[in-house]
Amino acid sequence: MALVGVILSVFGAAVVMAEYVIRWRTTTVTIDGGRPDTDFAAEELRAKRRALAWTAGPALVLVGASLSALAL
Numbered sequence: 443m444a445l446v447g448v449i450l451s452v453f454g455a456a457v458v459m460a461e462y463v464i465r466w467r468t469t470t471v472t473i474d475g476g477r478p479d480t481d482f483a484a485e486e487l488r489a490k491r492r493a494l495a496w497t498a499g500p501a502l503v504l505v506g507a508s509l510s511a512l513a514l
Contacts, residue, residue: 444510444514445511445514448510448514449511451503452504452507452511455500455501455503455507456504458500458503459500459504462493462494462496462497462500463497466490466493466494466497
């Protein structure tokens with residue numbers, strides 16, 4: 443039963459990680475008024491860094507579940 447839980451955890455974390463990677467790769471910035479002083483490249487980089495920071499949780503779940511599977 444524990445092995446089934448570990449397998450489901452690994453699968454769930456992998457799906458969430460895949461979603462984060464897809465979102466990170468396709469992040470674009472919407473133009474809000476088009477002010478000339480807005481640096482869209484910096485905004486896009488900031489958005490991508492923010493999205494990348496959110497991957498730590500699912501990555502830890504994935505690693506923990508994988509280690510649990512190895513321990514069983």
